[in-house]
Amino acid sequence: MTPTETAARGRAQQTADRPPLPVKLVIAGGFGVGKTTTVGSISEIAPLTTEAAITEVAAGVDDLSHTPRKTTTTVAMDFGCITIDPTLKLYLFGTPGQERFGFMWDDLVEGALGGLVIVDTRRLDDCYAAVDYFEHKQIPFVVAVNAFDGKVEHDLDQVRWALDVADQVPLVTFDARRRGSVRDALLAVLELALERAEG
Amino acid sequence: MTAGDTQADGDAVSGLAADPVGRAPAVRPFLVTAGRVASTRAGTPMPLETQVVSTAAGIVGMERLAFERRDIVALCRQPQSLAEVAARLRLHLNVVRVLAEDLESTGDLSVYVPRSEAANDLSILRRVIDGLRTIPDFRETTP
Numbered sequence: 603m604t605p606t607e608t609a610a611r612g613r614a615q616q617t618a619d620r621p622p623l624p625v626k627l628v629i630a631g632g633f634g635v636g637k638t639t640t641v642g643s644i645s646e647i648a649p650l651t652t653e654a655a656i657t658e659v660a661a662g663v664d665d666l667s668h669t670p671r672k673t674t675t676t677v678a679m680d681f682g683c684i685t686i687d688p689t690l691k692l693y694l695f696g697t698p699g700q701e702r703f704g705f706m707w708d709d710l711v712e713g714a715l716g717g718l719v720i721v722d723t724r725r726l727d728d729c730y731a732a733v734d735y736f737e738h739k740q741i742p743f744v745v746a747v748n749a750f751d752g753k754v755e756h757d758l759d760q761v762r763w764a765l766d767v768a769d770q771v772p773l774v775t776f777d778a779r780r781r782g783s784v785r786d787a788l789l790a791v792l793e794l795a796l797e798r799a800e801g
Numbered sequence: 802m803t804a805g806d807t808q809a810d811g812d813a814v815s816g817l818a819a820d821p822v823g824r825a826p827a828v829r830p831f832l833v834t835a836g837r838v839a840s841t842r843a844g845t846p847m848p849l850e851t852q853v854v855s856t857a858a859g860i861v862g863m864e865r866l867a868f869e870r871r872d873i874v875a876l877c878r879q880p881q882s883l884a885e886v887a888a889r890l891r892l893h894l895n896v897v898r899v900l901a902e903d904l905e906s907t908g909d910l911s912v913y914v915p916r917s918e919a920a921n922d923l924s925i926l927r928r929v930i931d932g933l934r935t936i937p938d939f940r941e942t943t944p
Binding site: 620621622623624625626644650651652653654655676679681683684686687690691692693695709710712713714715716780781782785788789792793795796799800 | 845846848849850851852853854880881882884885887888889893894895913915916917919920921922923925926927928929930932933934936937938939940
């Protein structure tokens with residue numbers, strides 16, 4: 603790999619301006635928790651949807667002693683982007699809206715700067731899969747409680763207790779519909795990633 | 802087929818139902834790649850955010866390309882990610898991965914695979930943080 607930030611491969615001649623370096627954050631959480639709303643609140647393009655393949659582990663994720671049988675499922679994934687400057691572009695990828703355990707988002711998450719796990723306090727169970735996933739992959743993540751209708755039904759200590767997330771995992775509240783609120787939630791993820799990268 | 806397979810198939814169908822993406826295309830997705838699936842040339846598939854841009858030769862010679870390949874070269878006059886290409890052309894992401902590699906090998910498209918170390922690069926993280934901080938609370942209501 604060259605020392606430049608991206609490397610043109612093959613013998614194709616470069617013509618247009620050099621594309622920006624793309625980086626990404628992953629927006630995770632259960633179905634209907636506000637992932638696409640979150641992306642849409644801050645993305646410079648209307649959220650796009652693409653079909654991607656994810657691997658579904660047929661066996662329970664708690665059954666690690668067995669080799670799980672894997673199947674590939676095609677799912678819809680929403681995403682958006684923010685141009686940081688002409689040479690750097692941040693993509694926001696929403697994980698497919700699955701409530702069930704056992705999905706692997708490796709294809710999506712590989713190389714991500716961090717993750718935002720959105721929680722609806724009325725359905726805490728829906729986010730366990732995402733929390734477990736990021737913990738397992740050692741990807742910096744923040745749990746963000748989406749304050750539907752401007753209120754959170756439980757205080758953050760109760761949410762932390764219920765989710766059983768480690769103390770070092772930041773827990774924030776935000777409003778997926780508000781641009782400034784989404785910005786601050788993403789900043790919490792990036793600041794955690796920076797802290798971790800600094801060692 | 803075992804009972805387990807049937808179960809998995811059922812789950813796949815319900816998963817799709819939960820995430821409708823419009824009508825299925827009349828052409829089966831991987832027909833356009835002659836049945837090839839995403840490349841494993843480098844061990845892992847190209848990331849979704851990989852940037853692709855058409856070459857001058859690709860744009861000049863676009864008329865000799867057919868269907869999806871031509872659409873990709875036309876769309877990628879502006880650099881964009883594999884994910885955007887897939888979404889805008891309504892192609893499966895893995896189909897785009899295969900076609901992008903084809904077009905790269907014929908000199909029609911430049912492919913820029915991001916460095917995976919970016920996630921631990923302090924200067925990149927700081928630039929993203931500084932950039933995000935400049936985003937105002939509300940969108941400007943410019944036409």
